[in-house]
Amino acid sequence: MKRALKITLVVIGILFLAVQLIPRDHNDGRSVQPNNLTKVFPVPASVGAILKKSCYDCHSNRTNYPWYAQIQPFRYMLDDHIRGGKAELNFDEFGSYTPRKQRSKLRAIGESLDEGSMPLSSYTLIHRNAILSKEDKQLLVNWVKSTSDRQH
Numbered sequence: 773m774k775r776a777l778k779i780t781l782v783v784i785g786i787l788f789l790a791v792q793l794i795p796r797d798h799n800d801g802r803s804v805q806p807n808n809l810t811k812v813f814p815v816p817a818s819v820g821a822i823l824k825k826s827c828y829d830c831h832s833n834r835t836n837y838p839w840y841a842q843i844q845p846f847r848y849m850l851d852d853h854i855r856g857g858k859a860e861l862n863f864d865e866f867g868s869y870t871p872r873k874q875r876s877k878l879r880a881i882g883e884s885l886d887e888g889s890m891p892l893s894s895y896t897l898i899h900r901n902a903i904l905s906k907e908d909k910q911l912l913v914n915w916v917k918s919t920s921d922r923q924h
């Protein structure tokens with residue numbers, strides 16, 4: 773093997789090992805979540821299942837980490853999405869939001885469904901089963917509407 777190639781491979785190897793040391797978040801709260809969305813609004817099982825499947829990894833206190841989450845820099849990217857997602861909307865903290873914030877988050881969920889912006893495409897690239905089917909979307913849209921109506 774050419775010397776330059778050998779050196780390059782060693783450097784890549786060292787960099788790979790070094791990034792493994794980047795600290796990791798652990799978003800895996802298992803305890804009962806007293807402020808979960810279901811404590812404030814009726815959430816039919818069908819709707820709850822869709823939210824869990826497609827949204828909870830980034831918008832709840834519990835992420836189902838895939839195997840590649842053990843490897844950096846993938847974990848770092850995932851942690852970043854989870855931090856950003858939870859800061860905007862956390863279904864496990866929904867009950868602690870003011871009624872005004874709950875309303876605005878419901879509206880934002882409706883908008884994200886209209887735009888098709890969620891779940892993030894970088895996520896559905898790998899998590900194919902999180903993609904919302906037409907039926908999933910319709911169920912969520914109807915739920916957002918009926919929940920917003922009862923909030924007035």
Ligand code: HEC
Binds near residue numbers: 860876
């Ligand atoms: C891979 C992580 C990930 C998944 C899965 C995900 N989101 Fe998000 N979501 C984010 C991030 C990060 C943000 C904040 C930055 C942005 O808007 O892109 C966000 C923002 C949002 C917002 C904006 C909140 C506001 O107040 O403007 C809504 C609403 C939302 N997500 C709804 C959903 C819904 C509904 C699902 C499931 C159908 C979902 N998200 C799935 C990562 C995710």
